Amino acid sequence: MKYADEFRDPDxxxxxxxxxxxxxxxxxxxxSRPLQVMEVCGGHTHTIFRYGLKDLLPPAxxxxxxxxxxxxxxxxxRVDDCVAIAEHPQVIMTSFGDAMRVPGSRKSLLEAKADxxxxxxxxxxxxxxxxxxxxxxxxxxFFALGFETTMPSTAMTVLQAEALGVRNFSLFCNxxxxxxxxxxxxxxxxxxxxxxxxxxxxxxxxxxxPYEFVSRQYHRPLVVAGFEPLDILQSLWMxxxxxxxxxxxxxxxxKRIAPERxxxxxxDAITRVFELREFFEWRGLGSIDHSGIRMRAAxxxxxxxxRFSVPNLxxxxxxSCQCGEVLKGVIKxxxxxVFGTLxxxxxxxxxxxxxxxGACAAHHQYARIAMPPRAAAAATMN
Amino acid sequence: xxxPRDTTINLAHGSGGRAMHELIERLIxxxxxxxxxxxxEDQATLPLAALAAxxxxxxxxxxxxxxxxxxxxxxxxxxxxxxxxxxxxxxxGARPVALSCALVIEEGFPVADLKRVLESMAATARxxxxxxxTGDTKVVERGAADKLFINTAGIGVLPAxxxxxxxxxxxxxxxxxxxxxxDHAAAILIARNELALHSDIASDCQPLDGLVRAMLAACPGIxxxxxxxxxxxxxxxxxxxxxxxxxxxxxxxxLPVKAEVRGACExxxxxxxxxxxxxxxxxxxxxxxxDAVLAAMRAHPAGADAAVIGEVLDQPRGSVLLDxxxxxxxxxxxxxxxxxxxxC
Numbered sequence: 237m238k239y240a241d242e243f244r245d246p247d248x249x250x251x252x253x254x255x256x257x258x259x260x261x262x263x264x265x266x267x268s269r270p271l272q273v274m275e276v277c278g279g280h281t282h283t284i285f286r287y288g289l290k291d292l293l294p295p296a297x298x299x300x301x302x303x304x305x306x307x308x309x310x311x312x313x314r315v316d317d318c319v320a321i322a323e324h325p326q327v328i329m330t331s332f333g334d335a336m337r338v339p340g341s342r343k344s345l346l347e348a349k350a351d352x353x354x355x356x357x358x359x360x361x362x363x364x365x366x367x368x369x370x371x372x373x374x375x376x377x378f379f380a381l382g383f384e385t386t387m388p389s390t391a392m393t394v395l396q397a398e399a400l401g402v403r404n405f406s407l408f409c410n411x412x413x414x415x416x417x418x419x420x421x422x423x424x425x426x427x428x429x430x431x432x433x434x435x436x437x438x439x440x441x442x443x444x445x446p447y448e449f450v451s452r453q454y455h456r457p458l459v460v461a462g463f464e465p466l467d468i469l470q471s472l473w474m475x476x477x478x479x480x481x482x483x484x485x486x487x488x489x490x491k492r493i494a495p496e497r498x499x500x501x502x503x504d505a506i507t508r509v510f511e512l513r514e515f516f517e518w519r520g521l522g523s524i525d526h527s528g529i530r531m532r533a534a535x536x537x538x539x540x541x542x543r544f545s546v547p548n549l550x551x552x553x554x555x556s557c558q559c560g561e562v563l564k565g566v567i568k569x570x571x572x573x574v575f576g577t578l579x580x581x582x583x584x585x586x587x588x589x590x591x592x593x594g595a596c597a598a599h600h601q602y603a604r605i606a607m608p609p610r611a612a613a614a615a616t617m618n
Numbered sequence: 619x620x621x622p623r624d625t626t627i628n629l630a631h632g633s634g635g636r637a638m639h640e641l642i643e644r645l646i647x648x649x650x651x652x653x654x655x656x657x658x659e660d661q662a663t664l665p666l667a668a669l670a671a672x673x674x675x676x677x678x679x680x681x682x683x684x685x686x687x688x689x690x691x692x693x694x695x696x697x698x699x700x701x702x703x704x705x706x707x708x709x710x711g712a713r714p715v716a717l718s719c720a721l722v723i724e725e726g727f728p729v730a731d732l733k734r735v736l737e738s739m740a741a742t743a744r745x746x747x748x749x750x751x752t753g754d755t756k757v758v759e760r761g762a763a764d765k766l767f768i769n770t771a772g773i774g775v776l777p778a779x780x781x782x783x784x785x786x787x788x789x790x791x792x793x794x795x796x797x798x799x800x801d802h803a804a805a806i807l808i809a810r811n812e813l814a815l816h817s818d819i820a821s822d823c824q825p826l827d828g829l830v831r832a833m834l835a836a837c838p839g840i841x842x843x844x845x846x847x848x849x850x851x852x853x854x855x856x857x858x859x860x861x862x863x864x865x866x867x868x869x870x871x872x873l874p875v876k877a878e879v880r881g882a883c884e885x886x887x888x889x890x891x892x893x894x895x896x897x898x899x900x901x902x903x904x905x906x907x908x909d910a911v912l913a914a915m916r917a918h919p920a921g922a923d924a925a926v927i928g929e930v931l932d933q934p935r936g937s938v939l940l941d942x943x944x945x946x947x948x949x950x951x952x953x954x955x956x957x958x959x960x961x962c
Contacts, residue, residue: 286948288947290946
């Protein structure tokens with residue numbers, strides 16, 4: 237398939253892996269622990285597991301799966317608030333598919349739907365706006381989630397609702413911004429991460445400059461990476477090359493999509509509609525200053541938090557969960573006390589088990605058993 | 619029709635009274651057109667001697683069909699209701715003989731649509747050589763059902779000596795798929811028109827009994843056979859791996875997938891291995907018979923794109939692995955819930 241297969245060429249992968257192994261061997265000499273590279277974005281985590289990249293790389297390199305899965309880091313209290321809004325009889329709650337299963341302290345949206353709430357999966361916030369136009373007698377709420385990747389589309393939808401004079405449409409805004417969270421991880425005393433793969437789709441909107449503090453203040457290399465397996469390998473190679481050459485920079489592997497300065501009109505729309513919250517709770521990481529996004533007062537009419545009363549309770553993460561330590565690379569998913577026993581994709585306790593992009597769910601789904609050596613059994617495959 | 623003004627189904631059509639009889643006599647009996655049904659008894663009777671001539675066991679199955687939209691590229695709920703039950707019978711190696719048809723109709727359903735569905739069922743049944751011999755009609759109030767639900771049960775005759783079962787896979791066996799994967803699920807997703815995607819993908823909805831007969835003629839010792847409906851190939855193979863206590867290794871580059879279906883999966887973040895098929899089967903056969911079975915499948919219209927997709931291993935017991943296109947490997951687990959499109 238065009239524009240996909242080119243980035244999945246096994247032969248190119250082999251030569252990249254050979255280069256990565258050569259660099260890793262050189263860097264590993266004189267180190268007592270493996271090189272840890274954090275892929276910030278859940279999309280990268282998904283690619284790493286889906287294509288079995290770990291299996292191709294030398295043991296001297298470890299991926300640490302970062303906090304960039306917006307579904308995973310959503311705290312239970314916010315899910316509870318969303319369910320409470322959905323349970324208003326006049327409300328049609330609309331959501332992206334993978335947010336439907338996120339557990340709240342009472343129930344998930346999927347369970348609220350089964351109990352009679354009108355909850356519908358949409359593929360775009362514009363679908364929710366159309367629904368509002370088709371049902372003028374109902375209140376249509378869009379469960380807005382995600383980093384800067386999804387913010388422009390929700391912002392544009394609000395602007396369009398305003399332009400069209402649609403009065404029965406609002407957002408339950410849970411957008412978050414990744415930069416303060418990367419900073420919080422870098423400030424953590426038990427940090428062991430040597431380099432970063434930056435989230436390519438966030439950079440498609442914000443550009444690559446907002447990450448410069450990572451190299452300047454924290455002296456870690458960061459490469460903004462695409463989402464195909466060759467993108468990940470090439471970005472990893474770029475991180476190692478910086479380390480090998482004693483450099484520490486923000487580089488852009490995803491130039492075909494992510495411009496250095498980002499996308500002006502998208503940033504304008506975000507700025508018009510949204511502003512930073514003082515602080516926002518992240519599941520597994522706790523409260524992080526200026527990491528949450530809310531709607532500006534000028535758009536209060538489209539803000540579900542202002543239009544509906546919500547319980548707004550802080551629900552503590554289950555004590556047994558070690559999501560925070562996994563997110564910081566201190567332990568790996570299977571080393572968590574409850575991984576695969578109390579916490580599974582069917583019964584997620586911790587944030588990282590919730591979505592297929594969460595590190596623990598991906599690990600559980602794709603890699604929880606030791607891989608046997610490949611036999612020469614592919615003889616009949618031709 | 620019952621009377622010229624009845625262009626939609628109403629509660630009277632399920633009441634047991636005159637309107638229901640007219641519906642049955644003017645719409646249902648002519649569509650299925652066979653003497654066993656036309657007798658209008660509370661049950662159909664099937665002479666044992668005729669059945670016993672074809673085998674030594676009966677196979678019996680049932681399935682309910684709910685699909686939105688009712689009509690989609692490549693099929694409709696009627697065709698689905700016949701193929702699904704015929705295929706469930708065929709996966710044991712049985713020759714399908716007779717079906718039942720129970721309709722649950724929402725009040726207000728257009729009579730013309732019902733006629734279209736019944737004619738589609740009848741045409742599919744005729745093509746298979748199976749008769750719809752008994753049935754039931756219920757009409758429920760608006761909102762109590764979504765337009766039309768169909769249940770079909772089926773009886774088939776299983777020839778002596780055929781022993782197919784999920785627990786029979788052995789290390790060294792070969793895994794085959796009968797054609798391109800995910801066509802039905804992709805066609806339904808696109809037909810729902812929620813995605814503003816346009817494509818020519820049609821459902822693969824088709825009966826597989828003929829294909830199975832051809833496969834059994836090539837190798838009566840087929841180990842495992844299942845049609846890869848809900849949950850797709852991944853679910854079926856996990857069932858085989860668990861029941862047989864073997865490992866199964868798939869090869870991503872060997873999976874037959876249409877380019878349009880791959881494209882839809884890429885856009886939506888779906889995995890084709892979990893997508894439903896309605897006219898594809900997965901088989902596990904002894905290695906020495908694999909070439910003959912594959913040739914027999916490819917010679918049959920329902921198996922033209924058949925391929926070897928993997929093999930059975932001793933380890934890891936109960937698990938399915940995938941050698942990725944990219945040279946890595948990963949576990950292919952059962953799905954936890956429905957596959958949901960990803961955010962970004």
